[in-house]
Amino acid sequence: MKIISGGVTAPKGFKAAGVSCGIKKDNKKDLAIICSDDIAIAAGVFTKNVVKGHSLQLTMEYIKKGCAKAVVINSGNANACVGEAGFKNAKEIAEVTGNLLGCDPENILVGSTGVIGVPLDMPKILNGVKETALKLSPEGSNDAVEAIMTTDLVKKEMAVEIDIQGKKARIGAIAKGSGMIHPDMATMISVITTDVNISKELLDKALKEAVAHTFNRVSVDGDTSVCDMVVILANGKAENPGILNEGTEYDTFKSALEFVCEHLSRSIAKDGEGATKLIEVVVEGAASSDDAYKMVSSIAKSPLVKTAIFGEDANWGRIITAAGYSGAEFDPNLIDISIGSLLVCKNGTALDFDEGEAKKILEKDEVQIKVNLKKGTFKDRIWTCDFSYDYVKINGSYRT
Amino acid sequence: MKIISGGVTAPKGFKAAGVSCGIKKDNKKDLAIICSDDIAIAAGVFTKNVVKGHSLQLTMEYIKKGCAKAVVINSGNANACVGEAGFKNAKEIAEVTGNLLGCDPENILVGSTGVIGVPLDMPKILNGVKETALKLSPEGSNDAVEAIMTTDLVKKEMAVEIDIQGKKARIGAIAKGSGMIHPDMATMISVITTDVNISKELLDKALKEAVAHTFNRVSVDGDTSVCDMVVILANGKAENPGILNEGTEYDTFKSALEFVCEHLSRSIAKDGEGATKLIEVVVEGAASSDDAYKMVSSIAKSPLVKTAIFGEDANWGRIITAAGYSGAEFDPNLIDISIGSLLVCKNGTALDFDEGEAKKILEKDEVQIKVNLKKGTFKDRIWTCDFSYDYVKINGSYRT
Structure with a gap:
């Protein structure tokens, strides 16, 4: 395994972008899309808070079928506790993004992070989605991670390359902290991409196991947020024959995934709000x-x-x-x-x-x-x- | 019920004093004795932390027999986690205090609050005990409360007078906060005195019930301390025939006790470390x-x-x-x-x-x-x- 650059777009067949759509002050980036060229298999781990943000609820529903093409995330507004409009707005974001990316809306996962109880400014968000979709690029990880930050001071990115079944495969990820963080899970937002070819069941298992020891072992202030999630998309572009059973190849993948998650988890703790250590x-x-x-x-x-x-x-x-x-x-x-x-x-x-x-x-x-x-x-x-x-x-x- | 002055020495037959024996810096008072003229019946509620200070452990043992004459408390040092010497030292404090007050050492309850893991400076403490015993006075509540403070900014005292069975009876109390405070219990130190004549069983019951709704409903920082306790001494000097059954008289006493505990509990929260509200x-x-x-x-x-x-x-x-x-x-x-x-x-x-x-x-x-x-x-x-x-x-x- 070696560490490589490129973050969430390091794996083959992934693009990303991040723009400022006007939710955050001072023209800061606040809207990100991470997109696979083709539909990818997908798995997720979500907050156990009884109260759940509307975007998160939509994503939990959509991810049930086990695949997705893209993740769209806004920062600055959690889209939580705003009543019926919240779920409707999350759905509209998925619809507009799906149209732009040429896929079913149900293949779009939506994330929102920020203040609770304020309705989303939908014209701004939808303009942002359009602008972001046009900017998607294989070098877009850096902009995307910037656009999901809230009180984070440090961008959290990691990517590694591993040998799987005679092929090079990659895992890339971005994450955001940095307050309202405590197990269980997921204590922040992280999007992980990989070009490895792996079964849906094993992707799910690997993610759950990796998260249990990493993202679920971070506490900044003991507050488990209502909006947080870790999702992973695997598009198979590494062209390895396929990890279909547990064994050496699965272990190699899982241990690389855990390495990536551990790096991001430690970064989140270290960049906790006001942290000096x-x-x-x-x-x-x-x-x-x-x-x-x-x-x-x-x-x-x-x-x-x-x-x-x-x-x-x-x-x-x-x-x-x-x-x-x-x-x-x-x-x-x-x-x-x-x-x-x-x-x-x-x-x-x-x-x-x-x-x-x-x-x-x-x-x-x-x-x-x-x-x-x-x-x-x-x-x-x-x-x-x-x-x-x-x-x-x-x-x-x-x-x- | 009316609020009266006098704090822990407001009830008949109680004396108190507080001195500086040199544990705390700047000559601040750090040793207190609260003493009943005669042996009183006694009840207590203690921290549920698995780790318990050595003085607390001694007090928990001595109070089992249901009576006590005095409580001796030092601040500045918790007498906790110092090994075998800790319990031995607590015992010696009880012995010396008992000799001075003319009672069995087992009638002396000992409390220590402050830093964990530092052995007590016994020469200073024992000198302090001697000095305090000489100063015991029916006007000593104010000195005693000062001597049990750690990071408290405000002295916490309260006393009330009630009519019980045709007699005037009094309940007085002092307490200290103000950090490492959370249920369950007891989240600080409080000494309550009363001259009411009441059975041991009902005193115990009234204290447990009052504490559940008051001292056990204060949280400053979520940290339940290893040293904390509420003890009550009832010496019967009010000369009411005796509260021996539940009913109106018991309810009157319990509700006055709860009033006192509520006042002190709110004071502790309000004076929590760094608190502005x-x-x-x-x-x-x-x-x-x-x-x-x-x-x-x-x-x-x-x-x-x-x-x-x-x-x-x-x-x-x-x-x-x-x-x-x-x-x-x-x-x-x-x-x-x-x-x-x-x-x-x-x-x-x-x-x-x-x-x-x-x-x-x-x-x-x-x-x-x-x-x-x-x-x-x-x-x-x-x-x-x-x-x-x-x-x-x-x-x-x-x-x-």
Whole structure:
């Protein structure tokens, strides 16, 4: 596997574009299309929030048949909680896009991200769709990723090339964060493309497995959004005979897909609203996978842990506290806690560690917190970020 | 019922004092004793965190027999996660205090609040205990409450007088917040005293019921501390014949107790770390009490809701989002959301509300968020506060 350039248009037979249609201020790009030359097989993973955006609801319906040609996404407006017009508008976007791209509207997946409760400005959106459709290009990934950003500061793109069944195949992806992010899933928007030839069933399985360990292990603020999704389109243009069974070829594909998803997930955490540091929380030695997940999630959500890391303060008392209320079963007299390579708590008891060394570890822009429960063999890890003044600033005045 | 002055020493036969023993910086008071002239019956509610501070563990053991004479509390150090010395030290504090007050050490309840993982400086603490015991006075509530504060900005005291069985009886209390606060319980430290004559069973029942609706409905940051407790001592000095059965007299006492606890709970939320506003979250029309609790808790914990309120932004999309991932069952097409008296979302759909009116509501220092699910008859409410720059500032550098 090697990393290549080109993002979501790196795989053969994909084009993309992004334009400014006037939803976001300051002429920022806010409408993207990612399109396969031919109908591709498609799979998706969607938010588990009970409240779901109207565009998301349409996409969940359309993707059921297992194929799609394009994904159209607007940023700046979530198209959520606006009543009947919301679903109707999402449908119209699919219709207009389908007409322009020469396919059935049901082959168009629609995504919207941004403010909740404001009706879409449809004339702007539809003009934007037309303009974007004209600009579709095999070099369009960069514009598309820019057009799906909300409070993101960094563009999130990745592409890799792998050898599958004697052919070169590619996986490309774009993603956006960066607030209202927590499992379960999908905690943001990501569009993944691949030219590999793979069965619908295995594409679905590979996506679900990859997402479980990557996008579903990112928490910025503990808030699971109503609009978020990961979709993948596979158009078979790599001309490999076809991955039809599990085995080596499937594993190669899945591991490359997971690599791409992991890169984007870490980027989302690192670019979390106001973040100055990426935090990786690892729990080992749990009695069950459920316990391991509860504990990484609890530590990653704790505002006290996150502000301590922002302040570069090795306040592990907050880590053991979050572990203690996580709902996971463990013996407080067995727990070990490390910050980076520094063991700060052994068997539930404070160690007299070197504060200078702790400071050096915490000054870095990536910090690992590791907890060992010594109860069993299960483990989990989650990526999050610190809580800074800027998080408050960004979110105190997002809408107005 | 009338509100009276005197705090925790307002009831007959109680004394208190608070001194600086040198744990906290700048000569701030950090050691308090609250003492009944005679042995009182006692009840307590304690944190559900799996990790428990050593002083708390001792108190949980001693209170089992149902009586106590005094509570001794230090602030600045949680006496938690320091190994075997922690429990031994808590025991020694009880012993020395018991000797000074002329009672069995097992009649002394011990509380510690502050930094986790640092051994207690016992010479300082024991000197402080001696000094405090000498200063005990019926006017000592104010010094005691000062000595249990950590990051609190406001002293939290309340006392009331009620008529019970032809006698005047009093309930007094002090409490401290103000970070690492979330159900379940107890989310802070509070000492309540009363001179009412009541059976141990009914004291226990009244405390548990009052706490469930008050102290267990406060969330500052979603972090349930390892050290927290509410204890009540009842010494019978009011000389009422005795509340031995449920009925009018019990109800009078319980409702006064709940009034005291509610006042302190609201004070804790309002004085939450960095808080500029008290937020009351109310959920009505839930299908079960569990659903109602899940939803108030989810909304009150959401950093996005809390930063929006800080920014005085009527961003109800974040409220419906937090409702949606709360785990409560509801129909997104039925939900109504109000901010203060202003309905902003009806049947899951945005209303075109007056932003100027919203701003006026949000400018106040108390804001109510109300959600109606129209599914059933259950309701709940929780108090929290907004998330400000100061929360980050306070918690980025708490320990060092």
